[in-house]
Amino acid sequence: MKRALPIVERELRKFIRTPALLVMVLIMPVLNLVVLGNAFGGRVRHLNVAIVDEDGGPAARRVREAMLSLQMNGDVVRSITYDNERDAARDVRDGVVQGAVILPPGFSRRVYTGEQPRAGLLLDNTDAVVAGTLQGVLNGAVQQAARSAPTTRYIRAVGLDPVELFPFVPYMRYMLPGVISLGMFMTVMIGGGMSYLDDKQRGVHEGYLVTPITKFELVLGQNLAGTIKATISGIMVTVLGALVAGVYDIFQPMRFLALILLVIFVSFAFMSMMSCLVARMNNPMLPRALFGILNTLLYFPSGAIYPTQSLPTWLRWITYVDPFTYAVHGLRVLLLKGAAVRVVLPDVFFLALFAAVMFAGSVKLFRRTL
Amino acid sequence: MSEPAIRIEHAVKQYGAVTAVNDVSFDVGTGETLGLLGPNGAGKSTLIRMLTTLVPITSGRIVLHGDDVTLNPDRARLSIGVIPQAMTSDTDLSIEENLSIYAKLYGVSREQRRKVIPELLELVNLADRRTSLVGTLSGGMRRRVEIARGLVHSPLILVLDEPTTGLDPVSRVDVWEMLTRIKRERQLTILVTTHYMDEADRLCDRIAIVDKGRLVALDTPRALKSSVPGASSIEAQFGDEPADWEPQLRALAGTLTVQALGGDSWRIVTDDAGTTTMALAELALGAKVAIRSLAVTSTSLDDVFVYYTGHGLKDSLAAAAA
Numbered sequence: 001m002k003r004a005l006p007i008v009e010r011e012l013r014k015f016i017r018t019p020a021l022l023v024m025v026l027i028m029p030v031l032n033l034v035v036l037g038n039a040f041g042g043r044v045r046h047l048n049v050a051i052v053d054e055d056g057g058p059a060a061r062r063v064r065e066a067m068l069s070l071q072m073n074g075d076v077v078r079s080i081t082y083d084n085e086r087d088a089a090r091d092v093r094d095g096v097v098q099g100a101v102i103l104p105p106g107f108s109r110r111v112y113t114g115e116q117p118r119a120g121l122l123l124d125n126t127d128a129v130v131a132g133t134l135q136g137v138l139n140g141a142v143q144q145a146a147r148s149a150p151t152t153r154y155i156r157a158v159g160l161d162p163v164e165l166f167p168f169v170p171y172m173r174y175m176l177p178g179v180i181s182l183g184m185f186m187t188v189m190i191g192g193g194m195s196y197l198d199d200k201q202r203g204v205h206e207g208y209l210v211t212p213i214t215k216f217e218l219v220l221g222q223n224l225a226g227t228i229k230a231t232i233s234g235i236m237v238t239v240l241g242a243l244v245a246g247v248y249d250i251f252q253p254m255r256f257l258a259l260i261l262l263v264i265f266v267s268f269a270f271m272s273m274m275s276c277l278v279a280r281m282n283n284p285m286l287p288r289a290l291f292g293i294l295n296t297l298l299y300f301p302s303g304a305i306y307p308t309q310s311l312p313t314w315l316r317w318i319t320y321v322d323p324f325t326y327a328v329h330g331l332r333v334l335l336l337k338g339a340a341v342r343v344v345l346p347d348v349f350f351l352a353l354f355a356a357v358m359f360a361g362s363v364k365l366f367r368r369t370l
Numbered sequence: 371m372s373e374p375a376i377r378i379e380h381a382v383k384q385y386g387a388v389t390a391v392n393d394v395s396f397d398v399g400t401g402e403t404l405g406l407l408g409p410n411g412a413g414k415s416t417l418i419r420m421l422t423t424l425v426p427i428t429s430g431r432i433v434l435h436g437d438d439v440t441l442n443p444d445r446a447r448l449s450i451g452v453i454p455q456a457m458t459s460d461t462d463l464s465i466e467e468n469l470s471i472y473a474k475l476y477g478v479s480r481e482q483r484r485k486v487i488p489e490l491l492e493l494v495n496l497a498d499r500r501t502s503l504v505g506t507l508s509g510g511m512r513r514r515v516e517i518a519r520g521l522v523h524s525p526l527i528l529v530l531d532e533p534t535t536g537l538d539p540v541s542r543v544d545v546w547e548m549l550t551r552i553k554r555e556r557q558l559t560i561l562v563t564t565h566y567m568d569e570a571d572r573l574c575d576r577i578a579i580v581d582k583g584r585l586v587a588l589d590t591p592r593a594l595k596s597s598v599p600g601a602s603s604i605e606a607q608f609g610d611e612p613a614d615w616e617p618q619l620r621a622l623a624g625t626l627t628v629q630a631l632g633g634d635s636w637r638i639v640t641d642d643a644g645t646t647t648m649a650l651a652e653l654a655l656g657a658k659v660a661i662r663s664l665a666v667t668s669t670s671l672d673d674v675f676v677y678y679t680g681h682g683l684k685d686s687l688a689a690a691a692a
Contacts, residue, residue: 006474010460017462203456210422210452211475212444370424 003213007221008228015191015229025190025233026240029183033241036305037172044133049077050088050100050122057108059145063101063119066144076137085120092122099123099134101142111145119145169336173245177331178304181266181324183237184230185299188270192226193278193287201284206370215368219279223271223359230267235260238335247335258341259334265351266327272358273323279365298324326350373436375400375527375559376421380430383416390416392583393430400526403553403560405574407567407675413583414563415455418531421561422452435526448476451520455531459515461505465496468504468515469522476523483522490518493555494548510541514548521552528552530562534569546572567671577671581679595669598677599626602643602668604650607635609660618657622649634662643668 015021051067053060067079080097082088088100102120110117119142123131199205208218238259242250250256278287301308301315302324308316319325330347337343374397383391391413398404406414419425421432423443431438437445459468466487473483491497494514499507504515513533520528533549534542546569553560564570570577571591579587579594587594595602608615611634619628624642631637640646643666654661 003475003477006471009474010463010471013467014460014462203454203458204460206424206454206456207452207458207472208475209424210447210450211472212447212477213475369426370419 001217001220003211003217004221004224007208007213007218008225011191011195011222011225012228014195015225015232021190022233022236025183025187026236028186029179029237030240030244032182033172033175033179033244037170037175037245040171040175040305043076044130045074045076047077047099047130047134048097049079049134049138050082050091050097051079052082052085052088052100052102054085054105055103055107059108059111059117060103063103063142063145066141067101067138070137070141077134089122092124095124098127098130099138101138107145117145166337170245173247173336174332175305176241176245176247176335177328178299178302178324179241180234180237180263180331181302181304181327182295182299184234184263184267184327185270185294185324187230187233188226188267188274189287189291189294191229192222192271192274193290194284196222196275196278197281197284197287200282209368209370215366216363219275219359219363219366223268223275223362226271226274227264227268230271231260231264234263234267238263238331242335249338250335252338255334255338258344259331262327262330262334262344262348265348265355266323266330269323269327269351269355269358272355272362275362276358276365279362280367298322301325302328304328321354323351323354326354374398375402375435376404376561377433378417378421378430379432381417381420381427381432382429383413383420383425384428389583391420394580394583394585395430396578396585396588398559398561400559401553401557403562403573403575405570405577406561406563406580407565407570407577407671408563408580409565412580414580415531416583417580418529418561418563422450422529423447448523449525450527450529451523451525453516453520453528453530453533455535457509457512457516459504459512459519462503464501464503465491465507465515465518466500469519472519473522478523486522486524490521493521493552494518508541509537510544513537513541513545517545517548517552521556525558527559527561530560532563532565534564534566542569549573567675571671579675579678587674587678591671594671594674596642598669598674599641602640602646602666604638604640604643604647605631605635605663605665605667606638606650607633607662607664608654609634609662611659612657615659618653619650622646622653624649 049067051064053064064079067077070077071079082091082100085100085102088097088102091097092100100122102122104118104120107117107119121135121138123134125131238250242248250259277290281287297318301311301319302322303319304324308319308325311319326347330344333343376398378397379395381391381394382389394413394417406417408414416425420427421434421439423439423446427440431440433439434446435449437449439446463471469487469490470483473487478486488497488500491500494517496511496514496518499511504512507515517530517533520530530549534545537545549560550573552558560573562573574591576588576590577594578585587597589597616628616630619625619636619638622638622640624640624646625638626641627639629637629639638646638650647664647666651661
């Protein structure tokens with residue numbers, strides 16, 4: 001066992017001597033958080049909407065007032081008055097405006113007589129996000145038309161009152177667990193996979209193999225070193241990311257301790273997986289190519305950026321064995337919910353089991369001779 | 371001589387249908403320096419890898435100071451220090467850190483490390499650079515770090531795979547002097563592979579010529595050279611030579627042929643350049659014949675290599691590179 005330690009010592013000394021590597025490992029996930037968090041997480045605003053009022057009645061006026069208040073309040077939509085439906089439709093097609101509300105003749109009369117009033121909405125559905133937002137916002141606006149209409153005999157709609165159990169989670173915070181996992185994965189990829197194969201290529205391994213070190217000690221040393229490196233970068237990304245995303249309560253001692261423990265398990269799971277994958281490889285170019293594949297296969301379906309519930313069944317099978325899934329879930333629980341540690345125990349259990357299997361696999365696959 | 375430091379018995383290494391090492395047997399005595407000479411692909415690196423436990427032996431056996439490398443690899447590993455062809459010390463670590471990590475891999479205790487590492491740095495003339503990062507050193511200094519690294523566990527046998535390949539001429543001489551000194555001070559058995567003739571000639575007590583996986587010759591450099599018939603020649607120009615000068619030259623010890631080149635110049639082909647030259651000098655002195663010029667072209671290991679393998683080392687190198 002004791003011969004694993006010089007391997008760890010060598011790797012860590014090299015790691016701290018290469019601060020550029022550490023910075024790169026930190027920059028990529030934090031950048032990911034800032035750029036993607038803002039790109040996906042921000043609400044869509046400043047949408048131009050054409051309004052064609054062919055009715056001119058009081059109900060139509062109330063719809064226009066409602067749209068104006070949307071403009072005053074957060075500048076979500078800007079209404080531009082059009083004379084006719086044809087011009088409005090053309091401008092929606094040309095992208096001058098993102099949508100057009102058509103209030104047909106007789107709109108107000110129908111509102112008051114209760115004859116199912118209809119307003120038209122022309123949408124540029126090539127952009128689903130904008131179209132969806134407009135449909136929601138404008139649906140609210142046209143409801144204002146019936147605000148002071150006489151009450152009918154039965155209730156038109158059943159209200160659903162949502163109660164949010166946790167403070168509002170902007171998308172950037174939602175992404176944070178995934179980004180921390182990605183940071184650890186990158187460290188393992190570079191500091192575990194690539195450096196292993198570079199060493200092999202350079203002949204450093206021959207140097208190890210002529211000493212009396214055992215196969216188990218060598219693999220253990222490499223896994224320990226990779227786990228420590230990934231833990232260091234995991235903690236750094238957690239702290240940095242939490243500050244960027246505004247998750248300040250992770251600094252409560254017990255919660256921070258729980259986070260560190262989880263980060264260690266995740267690091268070991270990632271490192272042992274990498275060690276298993278590269279055990280028989282010789283070409284240092286391979287892990288570089290592998291990174292793209294693993295990133296797509298393991299990171300995206302893990303729930304890091306989109307809920308796993310959206311995936312088709314065959315893809316969900318990947319998420320069941322994907323260490324990213326458990327890493328992201330565990331981190332999300334600790335970071336955003338601040339829930340009891342027992343909630344993450346199943347994640348920790350899976351990660352430990354996964355790491356044990358992968359570690360055993362890499363010892364088995366590793367060759368003591370050239 | 372008691373038990374040899376290295377005993378190789380009928381060693382064979384096969385990679386599929388290719389036989390890289392084909393029934394090689396020889397012993398290396400304790401304290402001896404043996405050079406393995408041969409072109410790339412001759413099998414010398416494979417032989418070294420078998421000996422250093424890096425590749426399994428197909429058949430035959432290799433014993434290092436009584437330890438069979440197949441049956442008792444860990445004990446065998448402790449008795450050899452390996453200096454690989456590629457420079458593998460870490461450039462972003464200091465000389466001392468590089469040595470210390472390897473010492474730990476060999477299980478050298480802390481007290482031993484404290485004693486051995488400064489001694490080794492002294493030995494390879496790097497004591498004042500011990501905290502320098504290896505990346506800041508010249509090629510020759512780096513090679514010296516690797517030599518020191520191969521000695522951290524005080525092995526009895528040092529194995530060097532092409533120690534001067536890629537070094538400039540000054541660094542090469544530097545490394546040779548270092549090795550000569552280490553050998554003298556530590557009574558090490560050294561096995562060195564090379565494809566430089568001058569290196570083999572200068573460093574080795576005996577030379578093993580390997581070609582196409584086979585051992586084709588094994589002897590001292592001198593004996594190898596003299597085993598090549600008539601490849602040394604002496605060219606001399608005399609003043610006032612007597613009429614019967616040619617038969618007198620023919621009678622010189624070791625002489626094979628004598629050829630008059632005209633203008634008082636002669637070429638004597640001999641199988642022992644040293645003896646014939648001495649005899650020639652004595653003859654000239656006795657006969658009061660002045661020697662105006664004298665040039666001895668002795669057999670080189672290149673000639674030896676061609677003689678034993680039927681092709682030049684440089685040709686093989688070129689063929690291997692192509």
